[in-house]
Structures are given as structure tokens and as C-alpha cells.
Amino acid sequence: MSAKTTIAAGARRWRPRDAGLTFKLTVPFAAVFLALAVLMATLLIAASRRQMVESLRLRSGILVQPLSVALSDPIVTRDRQRVQELLDEARKADPDVAYATVVDVQGVVLASTEQGQAGKTLSQDFDRAALAASALAQRDVPGRSGLFETVVPVSYAVLGKVGVLRVGVSTAGVDAATRRVALQAAIAAVVALALGATICAVATRRLVRPVRVAAERLRELASGAADLTRRLDVRSGDEFGRLAESFNLFMDGLASIIGNVRLTAGHVTGASQQLSGATSQLASGTQQQAASLEETAASLEQITAT
Known part of the structure; x- marks a missing residue:
């Protein structure tokens, strides 16, 4: 067409x-x-x-x-x-x-x-x-x-x-x-x-x-x-003015919700990073303990052999 x-x-x-x-x-x-x-x-x-x-x-x-x-x-x-x-x-x-x-x-x-x-x-x-x-x-x-x-x-x-x-x-x-x-x-x-x-x-x-x-x-x-920072101009008190005011309140609430979500996401990210660090430390400690156990086992084998 x-x-x-x-x-x-x-x-x-x-x-x-x-x-x-x-x-x-x-x-x-x-x-x-x-x-x-x-x-x-x-x-x-x-x-x-x-x-x-x-x-x-x-x-x-x-x-x-x-x-x-x-x-x-x-x-x-x-x-x-x-x-x-x-x-x-x-x-x-x-x-x-x-x-x-x-x-x-x-x-x-x-x-x-x-x-x-x-x-x-x-x-x-x-x-x-x-x-x-x-x-x-x-x-x-x-x-x-x-x-x-x-x-x-x-x-x-x-x-x-x-x-x-x-x-x-x-x-x-x-x-x-x-x-x-x-x-x-x-x-x-x-x-x-x-x-x-x-x-x-x-x-x-x-x-x-x-x-x-x-x-x-x-x-x-x-x-x-x-752009969540932009608002409508409220120039009258009639229905159109109340509509603009309600829209601004809606945008304020939406911006607040998104801000809370971002803050919560930041906290979750920080906690995840801390958990990741703790996990890394735990893994490192586990590796060290495994190495110690291997050394201990080797020593026991030597003692048993003598």
C-alpha cells in the first residue's frame, strides 16, 4: 500500500x-x-x-x-x-x-x-x-x-x-x-x-x-x-488545575517509590557484596583448613611408617 x-x-x-x-x-x-x-x-x-x-x-x-x-x-x-x-x-x-x-x-x-x-x-x-x-x-x-x-x-x-x-x-x-x-x-x-x-x-x-x-x-x-523531576504548572483552582495538582502528586509519589526502590536496591547490593566477601573469606579459610588437614595426614603417614 x-x-x-x-x-x-x-x-x-x-x-x-x-x-x-x-x-x-x-x-x-x-x-x-x-x-x-x-x-x-x-x-x-x-x-x-x-x-x-x-x-x-x-x-x-x-x-x-x-x-x-x-x-x-x-x-x-x-x-x-x-x-x-x-x-x-x-x-x-x-x-x-x-x-x-x-x-x-x-x-x-x-x-x-x-x-x-x-x-x-x-x-x-x-x-x-x-x-x-x-x-x-x-x-x-x-x-x-x-x-x-x-x-x-x-x-x-x-x-x-x-x-x-x-x-x-x-x-x-x-x-x-x-x-x-x-x-x-x-x-x-x-x-x-x-x-x-x-x-x-x-x-x-x-x-x-x-x-x-x-x-x-x-x-x-x-x-x-x-523526567520525574518535571511538574505541571498549577495556574487555577478549577478542574484542570486540580488535574495538574493531582498529576504532580502522582509524580511525587512515583518518584518517592522509585527512590525507595533505588535505596533498597542499593542496600541489597551492599549486602550482596558483603555476603560475597564473607563467602570468599569462608572459602579461603576452608582451603587453608584443607591444606592443614593434608599436612596432618602426611605427618601421620610418616609416623605410621616409622
């Missing part, structure tokens, strides 16, 4: 539970932070959009009131040019106005900012429903998302209701502002996430350092190359 194949096989066997504590603590923090940031941003953006739409509806209501008053005289006199001028001015004054239309009580369009609408008679149910308006009303335009219509009756002092003003207001500006806010929130969330993850990773590395160092010391101890 080639080296690349071995590396690839090792990479496939990697599991999240095999990762270090820094990874295991930082990733959940980042995930929770990101989820909370997305949730809060979504809620804030939705609330902000609702507020902006309500403000837009209020502004459109304020716009149509004086416009309906100004339109009453031109409608009564059938001055369509003046009606058209007033509608064009209103549309230019507010960029959120999509269209403005004036309809008489018979449903005939007197003027409109939309091309080709002037002179037509309303036929759609939605359009003819505006003729029944007796006060300012706002409604969504079917089939046209991001658009609502403000309807207000146009009244003349003597004649009463002489027409209806319909102003379509687009929420495209609100949607664009919402997208900008969402983009800014996303950038802020990414920056905050990166900063928070960095702080969490650094803090986690500092917290788990005693565990990592203890693991290295135990690995050295298992390999037989450990």
Missing part, C-alpha cells in the same frame, strides 16, 4: 470524537452562536421591515389626503390636464409611488400615471371595488407582490363624492433597505463569530493545556524516557 493510500485511509477513518478538546469546545460554541445570531437577525430584520412598511403606509395616507382635496376642483370642471399634472407631481415627489389614478363615480379613468389607462372604464372586480370607498383605505394589489394601494374618495363641498383617488405604493425601497440591513447584520455576525471563535479557541487551549501536557508526560513515562 502506498503512502498516499495510507494517508487517505487514515483521513477516512477520522471521526469527530477523535478531535481534540479545542475543536470539540470551539465548534459547538460557533454553531450555537451562529444559530442565535441568525435567529436574532431574522427576528430583528422582520420587525424592522414591518415597521418600515407601516411607516410607508402612514406616509402614503398623509400624501393622498391633501392630494384628494386639490383634485376636487379639476374633477368637477373635468380639467383632465390639471388632474394629470397633479398626479405626475405626486408621483415625482415620492419615489415609492408606483402609480396614481383618478376615477370618476361612473368608473371612468380621468387621468393616470400609467400609460394607456386614461379614458378606460373599470371592469375588474378589484378596480370597481375602489368606487365604494367612503374613507381612506389601504389594500394589497393581487398579482403584484410588493405593492399596496391607498384609496381615498374625492369629495366636493356641494356635490359630495365626485371621484376616487387610487395611489399604488411599492415596497421595493423597503425590501432594498431590508436587504442592506441583512447584509450588514451578516457581516457583523461573521466578524463577531470569527472574533468569538478565536477567543474561545485561545481560552480553550489555555484551559486544556494541563491535560495535553499531562498526556505527554504519561506517554513519556510509558516509553521509559520520563
Whole structure:
């Protein structure tokens, strides 16, 4: 099997539970932070959009009131040019106005900012429903998302209701502002996430350092190359600090045991050396006694021979 194949096989066997504590603590923090940031941003953006739409509806209501008053005289006199001028001015004054239309009580369009609408008679149910308006009303335009219509009756002092003003207001500006806010929130969330993850990773590395160092010391101890005089720094009173303190106590006890073993081994070595010396002396004495016995036996043989 080639080296690349071995590396690839090792990479496939990697599991999240095999990762270090820094990874295991930082990733959940980042995930929770990101989820909370997305949730809060979504809620804030939705609330902000609702507020902006309500403000837009209020502004459109304020716009149509004086416009309906100004339109009453031109409608009564059938001055369509003046009606058209007033509608064009209103549309230019507010960029959120999509269209403005004036309809008489018979449903005939007197003027409109939309091309080709002037002179037509309303036929759609939605359009003819505006003729029944007796006060300012706002409604969504079917089939046209991001658009609502403000309807207000146009009244003349003597004649009463002489027409209806319909102003379509687009929420495209609100949607664009919402997208900008969402983009800014996303950038802020990414920056905050990166900063928070960095702080969490650094803090986690500092917290788990005693565990990592203890693991290295135990690995050295298992390999037989450990320095029994080295100790871990106890920098806190939490679980990691107590772990470092317990490891140091373990190393102190192990060093004491090894010291006692060495001392006992020294005593045994000394006793062995003394025993070896005594044995040597005993052997020498035995040899001397044997020699004396041999001499005595030789003397006895000589005496016996004479």
C-alpha cells in the first residue's frame, strides 16, 4: 500500500470524537452562536421591515389626503390636464409611488400615471371595488407582490363624492433597505463569530493545556524516557488545575517509590557484596583448613611408617 493510500485511509477513518478538546469546545460554541445570531437577525430584520412598511403606509395616507382635496376642483370642471399634472407631481415627489389614478363615480379613468389607462372604464372586480370607498383605505394589489394601494374618495363641498383617488405604493425601497440591513447584520455576525471563535479557541487551549501536557508526560513515562523531576504548572483552582495538582502528586509519589526502590536496591547490593566477601573469606579459610588437614595426614603417614 502506498503512502498516499495510507494517508487517505487514515483521513477516512477520522471521526469527530477523535478531535481534540479545542475543536470539540470551539465548534459547538460557533454553531450555537451562529444559530442565535441568525435567529436574532431574522427576528430583528422582520420587525424592522414591518415597521418600515407601516411607516410607508402612514406616509402614503398623509400624501393622498391633501392630494384628494386639490383634485376636487379639476374633477368637477373635468380639467383632465390639471388632474394629470397633479398626479405626475405626486408621483415625482415620492419615489415609492408606483402609480396614481383618478376615477370618476361612473368608473371612468380621468387621468393616470400609467400609460394607456386614461379614458378606460373599470371592469375588474378589484378596480370597481375602489368606487365604494367612503374613507381612506389601504389594500394589497393581487398579482403584484410588493405593492399596496391607498384609496381615498374625492369629495366636493356641494356635490359630495365626485371621484376616487387610487395611489399604488411599492415596497421595493423597503425590501432594498431590508436587504442592506441583512447584509450588514451578516457581516457583523461573521466578524463577531470569527472574533468569538478565536477567543474561545485561545481560552480553550489555555484551559486544556494541563491535560495535553499531562498526556505527554504519561506517554513519556510509558516509553521509559520520563523526567520525574518535571511538574505541571498549577495556574487555577478549577478542574484542570486540580488535574495538574493531582498529576504532580502522582509524580511525587512515583518518584518517592522509585527512590525507595533505588535505596533498597542499593542496600541489597551492599549486602550482596558483603555476603560475597564473607563467602570468599569462608572459602579461603576452608582451603587453608584443607591444606592443614593434608599436612596432618602426611605427618601421620610418616609416623605410621616409622
